Amino acid sequence: MGTWKPALHILLLLLLGGSYVTCEEWCYDKPSCGPHTWYSLGQCSGAYQSPINIETRKALPGTHLGPLNFIGYENRMLPKSLTNTGHYAEVEMRSGAAIFGKGLPATYYLKSFHFHWGKHNKPGSEHAVDGKRYDIELHIVHTKNNMSSEEARKDPEGFAVLGFFLQGDNGASKIDAWKTLADRLELIPEKGDSVLLAGEFSMGGLLSKAVVNNYFRYRGSLTTPDCNESVIWTVFPEPISITHKVVKKFIDSLYFTTKAEGRRMQDNFRPVQPIKKQKVFYFEESKHSNDLTSSGRFGKQGGTVASNH
Numbered sequence: 284m285g286t287w288k289p290a291l292h293i294l295l296l297l298l299l300g301g302s303y304v305t306c307e308e309w310c311y312d313k314p315s316c317g318p319h320t321w322y323s324l325g326q327c328s329g330a331y332q333s334p335i336n337i338e339t340r341k342a343l344p345g346t347h348l349g350p351l352n353f354i355g356y357e358n359r360m361l362p363k364s365l366t367n368t369g370h371y372a373e374v375e376m377r378s379g380a381a382i383f384g385k386g387l388p389a390t391y392y393l394k395s396f397h398f399h400w401g402k403h404n405k406p407g408s409e410h411a412v413d414g415k416r417y418d419i420e421l422h423i424v425h426t427k428n429n430m431s432s433e434e435a436r437k438d439p440e441g442f443a444v445l446g447f448f449l450q451g452d453n454g455a456s457k458i459d460a461w462k463t464l465a466d467r468l469e470l471i472p473e474k475g476d477s478v479l480l481a482g483e484f485s486m487g488g489l490l491s492k493a494v495v496n497n498y499f500r501y502r503g504s505l506t507t508p509d510c511n512e513s514v515i516w517t518v519f520p521e522p523i524s525i526t527h528k529v530v531k532k533f534i535d536s537l538y539f540t541t542k543a544e545g546r547r548m549q550d551n552f553r554p555v556q557p558i559k560k561q562k563v564f565y566f567e568e569s570k571h572s573n574d575l576t577s578s579g580r581f582g583k584q585g586g587t588v589a590s591n592h
């Protein structure tokens with residue numbers, strides 16, 4: 284009679300312990316669930332993982348590639364809400380924007396965009412170019428022929444993600460769209476917090492200083508579990524300069540869970556993954572093209588934000 288009770292305790296502990304392991308979500312900031320523990324999840328140990336360090340010297344000429352075309356990027360009514368997902372800050376988009384171009388097997392429809400960042404004076408981009416990383420990386424997520432994200436995860440070319448580097452720069456010109464977005468970050472400190480957007484900025488406004496006529500292209504994965512190998516990556520090597528103030532808002536405004544728990548949302552990037560089968564191509568538009576920034580590509584509204592008066 285004296286022995287059954289401890290045995291039950293041990294059984295309970297095993298059961299609870301077991302369910303803890305399976306229920307515990309992946310994370311960025313704890314040894315028990317951080318990126319180094321993801322290898323056992325989904326495809327996280329596959330041969331086409333992202334992000335990677337892009338070695339420019341080894342990139343192959345992308346003769347099968349062409350300039351990207353952007354539809355609806357200038358439309359300020361498309362950004363719908365800004366949310367703290369518990370992993371990053373994400374903007375959900377209304378439908379109406381898309382990309383296409385030589386080298387993409389279909390038209391890809393814009394669904395959302397989000398950011399990965401570091402700490403003060405420590406870069407937080409996911410990709411690196413020749414070992415160099417930047418303050419923040421913007422991921423603009425599109426799905427093939429407007430499929431749902433769930434469908435896209437099961438298709439080897441289900442997503443087209445555009446990766447832009449953002450770099451704090453003393454000489455950066457102030458871009459209203461970035462200031463507006465950065466100010467909204469203070470309104471979503473905790474996991475699940477969300478604010479509605481109503482025409483404050485457009486995707487094109489955020490990209491008004493981006494250089495989009497050179498890019499790297501490779502087949503890779505989502506950079507969060509289950510790391511599905513279903514992404515056609517486009518990484519633009521030229522960083523977008525933003526003010527240090529904007530960078531600081533990303534680093535200081537959010538928590539992974541609650542303010543009370545105090546886990547600041549910082550270093551929410553996956554480290555670069557080994558090169559296995561990922562093959563990187565480089566596309567460069569004719570040097571004679573004088574359209575060096577994207578301002579011409581996103582329509583007249585792209586670089587401007589309506590004044591509030």
Ligand SMILES: *[C@@H]1O[C@H](CO)[C@@H](O)[C@H](O)[C@H]1NC(C)=O
Binds near residue numbers: 379392429
């Ligand atoms: C894309 O899918 C969304 C969600 O299912 C739908 O509301 C929208 O109308 C679709 N867009 C196009 C262009 O088919």
Ligand SMILES: *[C@@H]1O[C@H](CO)[C@@H](O)[C@H](O)[C@H]1NC(C)=O
Binds near residue numbers: 325326436438508511
């Ligand atoms: C991709 O991820 C989802 C979960 O997000 C999973 O259900 C699905 O089976 C994965 N697809 C493949 C091809 O592994």
Ligand SMILES: [Zn+2]
Binds near residue numbers: 397398422506
């Ligand atoms: Zn991402």
